[in-house]
Amino acid sequence: MTYTAPSTAVIDSMLEAVNFDASGLIAAIAQQHDTGEVLMIAWMTHDALRETLQTGRVCYYSRSRKKLWRKGETSGQVQHLHEARLDCDADAVLLLVNQIGVACHTGRRSCFYRAFEPDGLVELTKPEIDPNQLYGHTHS
Amino acid sequence: MTYTAPSTAVIDSMLEAVNFDASGLIAAIAQQHDTGEVLMIAWMTHDALRETLQTGRVCYYSRSRKKLWRKGETSGQVQHLHEARLDCDADAVLLLVNQIGVACHTGRRSCFYRAFEPDGLVELTKPEIDPNQLYGHTHS
Numbered sequence: 001m002t003y004t005a006p007s008t009a010v011i012d013s014m015l016e017a018v019n020f021d022a023s024g025l026i027a028a029i030a031q032q033h034d035t036g037e038v039l040m041i042a043w044m045t046h047d048a049l050r051e052t053l054q055t056g057r058v059c060y061y062s063r064s065r066k067k068l069w070r071k072g073e074t075s076g077q078v079q080h081l082h083e084a085r086l087d088c089d090a091d092a093v094l095l096l097v098n099q100i101g102v103a104c105h106t107g108r109r110s111c112f113y114r115a116f117e118p119d120g121l122v123e124l125t126k127p128e129i130d131p132n133q134l135y136g137h138t139h140s
Numbered sequence: 141m142t143y144t145a146p147s148t149a150v151i152d153s154m155l156e157a158v159n160f161d162a163s164g165l166i167a168a169i170a171q172q173h174d175t176g177e178v179l180m181i182a183w184m185t186h187d188a189l190r191e192t193l194q195t196g197r198v199c200y201y202s203r204s205r206k207k208l209w210r211k212g213e214t215s216g217q218v219q220h221l222h223e224a225r226l227d228c229d230a231d232a233v234l235l236l237v238n239q240i241g242v243a244c245h246t247g248r249r250s251c252f253y254r255a256f257e258p259d260g261l262v263e264l265t266k267p268e269i270d271p272n273q274l275y276g277h278t279h280s
Contacts, residue, residue, distance in 0.1 A: 006258045014261050027181055029169055036176025041167055041232045053256055085252040086261065088244050092181045094252040104228050112225040112234040116193055118146045121154050121226065 003056040003081050011053045019091040020046060026091055028060060030103065033082040033096040039103035040111040042069070049084075049093065056081045058095055075134040077101040107131045143196040143221050151193045159231040160186060166231055168200060170243065173222040173236040179243035180251040182209070189224075189233065196221045198235055215274040217241040247271045 006014070020026055024046065030039045042060040044052070048068055051059040058079035062069040072078030079097040086093055104111040107127030114121045146154070160166055164186065170179045182200040184192070188208055191199040198219035202209040212218030219237040226233055244251040247267030254261045 004258050006256065006260070010258065010260055011256075014256055017261060027167055029178060029181065031176075031178055036171075038169060038171055038178065038234050041169065041181075041227065084256040085264070086254045086256065087181065087251040088246050088248075088253070089251070092252075094178050106228050108228075111227040111229070112232075113228070114226045116146065116151075116154055116224040116226065118144050118150065120146070120150055121157060124225070 003083070005054055005056055008054070011050060014053075015046060015050060017090055018046075018049065018086065018093075019089065021091065025061065025063070026093060028058075028093045028095055030058065030079060030095045030097050030099070032099055034098075037110055038112060039079075039097070039099055039109070042071075044093065052081060052095070053084060058097060072100065075101075075105075077103065077134065079103070102128055102134075105131060105134065107134060143223070145194055145196055148194070151190060154193075155186060155190060157230055158186075158189065158226065158233075159229065161231065165201065165203075166233060168198075168233045168235055170198065170219055170235045170237050170239070172239055174238075177250055178252060179219075179237070179239055179249070184233065192221060192235070193224060198237060212240065215241075215245075217243065217274065219243070242268055242274075245271060245274065247274060 025043045028044045029041050045061040048059045048061045058071045058081055060069040078100050082096040084093055084095050102109050107129040108125050113125045115124055165183045168184045169181050185201040188199045188201045198211045198221055200209040218240050222236040224233055224235050242249050247269040248265050253265045255264055
């Protein structure tokens with residue numbers, strides 16, 4: 001499945017249906033399109049969602065760095081969009097993506113690598129890539 | 141897989157690792173454990189996550205009603221917990237659940253039922269249950 005970007009006019013029209021919160025954000029869940037693995041959750045502004053829909057490359061908004069966060073720009077671990085979905089309250093999106101490499105800044109495929117178990121928090125997976133290979137020290 | 145609740149001491153210890161935001165909330169994604177379908181996203185307080193881990197029945201926090209929201213309490217559409225996972229920043233949880241009936245208050249299995257398509261927002265699924273059968277008028 002190749003992503004086909006809507007026209008700018010259609011994107012702008014669809015964005016009018018999205019309920020950004022008081023800070024101008026919506027939650028964005030990234031899920032690997034073919035395996036169903038939930039990779040991460042992050043945040044998007046109007047501009048981030050617009051760019052994502054226009055380019056087919058996922059762009060979040062970094063609340064800590066207060067700027068657009070083009071996923072993989074530093075690390076190369078980009079997310080190619082297959083489909084974006086909107087929830088019933090229009091305040092969250094589900095991104096079906098093809099994740100190149102790993103989603104997590106720890107070098108793991110998914111950020112959800114710890115489980116609440118009867119004996120405590122348990123790590124389910126090990127890093128696939130040394131985080132030092134991914135970046136100097138910034139998230140991406 | 142049956143959920144086994146940790147002891148209260150272990151739960152309290154694990155909760156210390158969770159980063160609730162300035163409003164005391166974390167994001168919680170519910171995913172059907174066997175099919176991988178992402179069902180919904182909602183919010184949890186410390187008390188909501190604690191109750192969920194203790195009982196194995198998913199309990200969110202309703203930001204609009206400002207109280208604990210025991211999913212399915214009104215509608216019967218409960219979520220049985222299989223496993224809860226914590227993300228790398230410890231500010232989001234992924235709940236692997238068995239969703240009885242439908243997750244969405246519109247009567248659909250998943251809340252993410254609209255797709256951003258080249259022609260505009262498209263509904264991917266129809267309600268499986270009449271919302272009027274689920275409740276009078278409150279979300280649950």
